[in-house]
Amino acid sequence: MNSRFGTQQHGESAMDPARTRLVALAAERGVSLSALSGLLGRNAAYLQQFVRKGSPRKLEENDRRTLAEFFGVDEAELGAPPRETVVTVGSPAGAGAQSRGADWADIPRLPLGASAGPGTLAQDFAPIDRLRFSGRWLRQQGLEPAMLSVIEVEGDSMEPTLRDGDEILVDRSQRPLRSGLHVIRLDDVLLVKRLEPGPAGTLLIISDNPAYPRMQRPLADVAVLGRVVWKGGRI
Numbered sequence: 001m002n003s004r005f006g007t008q009q010h011g012e013s014a015m016d017p018a019r020t021r022l023v024a025l026a027a028e029r030g031v032s033l034s035a036l037s038g039l040l041g042r043n044a045a046y047l048q049q050f051v052r053k054g055s056p057r058k059l060e061e062n063d064r065r066t067l068a069e070f071f072g073v074d075e076a077e078l079g080a081p082p083r084e085t086v087v088t089v090g091s092p093a094g095a096g097a098q099s100r101g102a103d104w105a106d107i108p109r110l111p112l113g114a115s116a117g118p119g120t121l122a123q124d125f126a127p128i129d130r131l132r133f134s135g136r137w138l139r140q141q142g143l144e145p146a147m148l149s150v151i152e153v154e155g156d157s158m159e160p161t162l163r164d165g166d167e168i169l170v171d172r173s174q175r176p177l178r179s180g181l182h183v184i185r186l187d188d189v190l191l192v193k194r195l196e197p198g199p200a201g202t203l204l205i206i207s208d209n210p211a212y213p214r215m216q217r218p219l220a221d222v223a224v225l226g227r228v229v230w231k232g233g234r235i
Helices: 002-015 017-029 033-039 046-052 061-071 135-140
Strands: 104-114 129-134 148-153 167-171 180-186 189-197 202-206 215-218 223-232
Touching: 017 033, 017 046, 017 061, 033 046, 033 061, 033 223, 061 129, 061 135, 104 135, 129 135, 129 167, 148 223, 167 180, 189 223
Parallel strands: 104 148
Antiparallel strands: 104 129, 148 167, 167 223, 180 189, 180 223, 189 202, 202 215
16 A cells, blocks of 8 residues: 555656746856755755655745745646735735735846956846846855855866856855855956965855865965855756
8 A cells, every 4th residue: 555655646746836937047147956955954865755755745835935936927826825915004006915925036148157257246247137036045055145156067077066158156255265166367358266264364265076186275376256055057
């Protein structure tokens, strides 16, 4: 009986419109389910299990709202029950009011490619469009929306961590430099690299792809423009 029940449950989850819609939205936006799980503050396999194994059976309300805000769709598309319209006393006749305000931040996507040539994250670059993130998630990460930008990765020097065409969220806040992925300007070229402290006031500039040699440069030669705090890309 357990085997038959398990097969039926998998079939039901495969046909669930909410799961189908989530996969379609992720494909349209070019973001992986593991990256979306990170957006929710969950482990990387959370949404994979929801889609493929039907566990959990339904998204929690906060997770569903965050995903709906990220994609700019109604929560009903991701399995929320139809909302009743609430008319607020004192509002114009027939005007509906939601009980909770939207909580998201639209982060500018800049027309730059890290490792692709001259560039900077200065604000005089007009965004090509915007990528929506959960305001709750950003606050949990200690991130200020006004200090964030999204740019595209170009090239294979950071594979397998970052692939050509991935998009990265860059935090430009002034923070103490620590090891990790950063966007830098070096010799008038915009790069995304892994930085580690080197000896005698130097920085180690590391490509995760072993085919590329690591560099050691004086700290004064490297303009650290921001820290990479999130990535998204096609599955």
